[in-house]
Amino acid sequence: MKIRARLPRLLAGGVTLGLTLSLSACGGGSGGGSSNDGKIHVLVYGDTNNKVEKQIVETFNKTSDVKAVLDTIPGADYQQKLQTIISTPQAPDVFFNWGGGSIKPFVKADLLMPLDDFIKDDPGLKSNFLPSVFNNATVDGKPYGIPMRGTQPVMLFHNKKVLDDAGVQPPRTWDELLDAVKKLKAKGVTPIALGAGDQWPTLMWFEYLYDRVAGPELFQKALGGDKSAWESPESKKALGMIKQLVDAGAFGSNFDSVKYTNGASPALVARGKAGFELMGSWYYSQQQDGDKDFAAKGLGYTAFPSVQGGKGDPTDIVGNTNNYYSVLKKTKHPEAVAKFLKLMYSDEFVKAQLGLGNLPTTTNTEKFLDGSTNPAYSHFQYDLVKKAPSFQLSWDQAYPPAAMTPIYQAVQQFFNGQTDAGGFIKAMQALPTE
Secondary structure, three states, rough: OOOOOOOOHHOOOOOOOOEEOOOOOOOEEEOOOOOOOOEEEEEEOOOOOOOHHHHHHHHHHOOOOOOOOEEEEEEEHHHHOOOOOOOOOOOOEEEOOOOHHHHHHHHHHEEEEEOOHHHHHHHHHOEEEEEHHHHHHHHHHHOEEEEEEOOEEEEEEEEEEHHHHHHOOOOEHHHHHHHHHHHHOOOOOOEEEEOOOOOHHHHHHHHHHHHHHHHHHHHHHHHHOOOHHHHHHHHHHHHHHHHHHHHHOOOOOOOOHOEOOOOOOHHHHHHEEEEEEEEEEEOOHHHHHHHHHHHOEEEEEEOOOOOOOOOOOOOOOEEEOHHHHEEEOOOOOHEEEEEEEHHHHOOOHHHHHHHOOOOOOOOOHHHHHHHHHHHHHHHHHOOOHHHHEEEEOOHHHHOOOHHHHHHHHHHHHHOOOOHHHHHHEEEEEEOOOO
């Protein structure tokens, strides 16, 4: 099964494009299960990133009396099977997740161990990670996760030649983006490719515009249960700007029938039929997989434009902050688990992740960037994340799993004109927050 760079949000974080999904266990077997075998079981999403996770387990086992076993669940089944086993005797000691809303139900059920004591004994478990990423596995003020793969900020990608031919520069402001749309349309080019048939790519436009207009506080209020946030003036302004972009023809007229997951929207950019595409940092790997020459010479990238008068910091970003290891409260080997988690900021870990094309969010990552697949691109991403005062976890990951489908429906219906701002607001106010 080919990974599509960005699977549905509950199945997506940390996946690298162009890799083949491993359907077999990478260690002790599939499905986890700590039982009473005297070992710590580490459960992860099954894909070829497991190569690094297997390596780190082997390194840990060389010096630990309590051995670790790496268990995998195939990606498409991961979330469902995790929910099935997490409150049973077969539950793992440590497990892969996406932070945010993905672990809130487990915290509420008192299944997870707060990591305060681990961090007290080893401050590096917090200080050796970028704060904007580490904090996204914090629930009710307590840390419940340690970053364990790579970050995936959303950026605005472009075809350099298409922009040059239209006399367009990568936009730094919203007005410049609107101007670019006009110039690209005049050249007979779709200004912005969008795989709206998958729904989740459209959500990225809402996430960024809400941040730029209102700052991260509006979404945090809504996520915390303050439904009035969605009907605020800032919310309505952001929706108006989205409608302005759609009505300007920025995405063409058939965006609902185009998908990212089958490579259709990236192909529009690579073949010069579209100028821009807003997508996560895995987009580079996607283009490299589809057209290496274009990825190397023709693909450009920049941060999302600023909005004049907006409350959001123009260096804020949105996307998949990272994946995390969380610890079950009932683990019989907390000391061994703490030692295992220390390896998540080791030089060995960082170099191995960069070797796969992932971008770790440790403070020692920077010194290894020149050895990555594309040093310039890696440096750009890392600086983007390092400088961001806010890294907003994607809405469909920040909310609990039950909210994912309603979010997608609300976004799609507003974007294609099936509902107005009032309808969108009501749909978002109805989302479950627990």
